[in-house]
Amino acid sequence: MCFTPSNKALSFVFICFLFTLAACQDGSSDSVEAEDTPADVQEAEDAEDLDEEQIPVGILHSLSGTMAMSETSVRDSELLAIEEINDNGGVLGKELVPIIEDGASDWPTFAERADKLLQEDEVPVIFGGWTSASRKAMQPVVEGHNGLLFYPVQYEGMEASPNIFYNGAAPNQQITPAIDWLMEEKGDDIFLIGSDYVFPRIANQAVNEQVEDAGGTIVEEQYTPLDHTDYNTIIARIREADPDVIFNTLNGDSNVAFFKQLYDAGITADEIPVLSVSVAEEEVQGIGSEVIEGHYASWNYYQSLGTDENIEFVERFQETYGEDRVVGDPIEAGYFMVHLWAKAVEEAGTTDTDEVRKAADGIEFAAPGGPVEINGENQHVSKTVRIGEVQEDGQFEQVWKSDEPVEPDPFLEEYDWASGLSEIVTDED
């Protein structure tokens, strides 16, 4: 086929058209999804639209790319909290105006957008992040501008930046109690499976120490690349090793492939139960509840909790975003961390970072998952640990919970078996 100049020009126009479309699609994801954001939260493109009586706050999550499936819901719950605060008179008598940026599942983009929010929009706080990689990308930026980042997801611990408040579980609020529970209830032979990146590997270092200390055995430890989709070989290994229980730190889509193929291979939850730390209500929907029924997860919050705060929260979330939506632990953390920040600002009387940090110690909130309190020393929150079992309807039923909120211990200093860990990790950094 031969190409005349006009033909070439035409195709060039087509490509341009395509890319503009693609760009629009990406860029407009805010406005597309804005339809289901709470009607009475006013959003701003940048801080210039604001007047004296308004406080801009940054929201920075992946609204496109592979992490969008998890992070968009956290954005939704943060907006819900902002709406609630504004309905109750705002913060320091001023209205909160969210400025939403898209991290696009790309860590340099997170750093760049965080920089834009802090420098151009001069937001006093950013609510955002999900993966540890995105947090680590934003860390130098918020530290450089002396800004604040509220981070909503459980993570591997071993970190305490003065500019970050960690609202997800530290290892001792999720993993350590889960291992204790497993060894007590399910058996001592544990098979570790995880995605091949920082969180599972560091988390499993601690698990190894803990299990050894308690007299159990790690029968095997396997990692698969993120996005891995074929688990037949791993399942063959599981059959051979015949563990009492599988401890699962797989992340993202791999969970779907793993659970479906485990189910197809005829390994039931009665035979070898799996306890996961990255599978919440939304992931269960994607996996299919019949496939994962009877397996366990460890979190601080489940949608099925019967507390008044939770029933109200779930009702409001579904009223705003649709009856078919589910909530989960990081979504709840995204919700309460906005409230925690607002309370800390009220306490400090200003949005200044240093003042807010000082005032934050001991700030409490009755979150849907039980009371939470900021620990001023390591800037994590104390929260209740809960183990849940997946039910037929895709919800978790709580089978164990800690008697009271557990104090955060990101460096596992309270545990003798963990004494060698923090040095290893700091060295690797």
Next chain:
Amino acid sequence: MEAILLQLFNGLSLGSILLLIALGLAITFGLMNVINMAHGELIMIGAYAAYVVQLLFLTYLPEGMFSWYFIFALPASFLLAAFFGWLLELSVIRHLYGRPLDSLLATFGAGLILQQLARTIFGAPNVGVQSPTFLAGTIEIFTLSIPASRLFILLLVAACVGFMFYYFYKTKSGMRIRAVMQNRKMASSLGINTRRVDSTTFAIGAGFAGVAGTVLTLIGPIGPTLGTAYIVDAFMVVVVGGVGMLIGTVASALGIGMFNTIFEYVTNASMGRVLVFILIILVLQWRPNGLFHLRTRSLD
């Protein structure tokens, strides 16, 4: 012994899945030389087609009929993906024949659009598709217990490959396609409508991607970015097999599946993947045009 047999089956099974995701690409990239980066998104369309058919069955038909949704989902996904492929060819690709780099960029953009479209329609989180009951559980063959879904995939892929060989080598329209792809001018001077052949061929390739999407709902996640997990594997299979050779695609898919499983078994998943790529680099050093190569006198 049992473990070895099971691993052999696992290798075969992985090979069949690789072959399935590469079949459509073997046509669009292999035969037509379009670097179709939207192939993964055509797979995704097939997966969502299965999801929609499942929803329709859940809503409108009695529960006993539910498992049959899968039988309907296969042709539905083929048609839907073929339709999108046809649209893509009509609007973008036909202006870019003979310009592989441009088509790479354009189809990549089209893929992003399709991803965002899926996100807008179905939402960002993964959706669940329930496997039909007749594919649940395991089947005992000799002493091995093999997942029924894996066996089904194997048979389905064999059927697809058989159909493709029959179509391309025995039917008139299949031979017309090969004629156009091998020597466009001569085919055209013999009275073949090359324009129509182009659009049909691309639609067929897209259709096979759709079927792959439906089948993948049995074993993997269904979300807007589903395609990105498979696109590299699909290109890998076609390139190693030899561009333009169906038999090469079959051989390379089974070979890669087998070696990947073996490597993963003796080392681990991450290392196994590295070893497979090293092997592929070596193979391509040895045979730069892939395992099988079509000898022609035409100047490309």
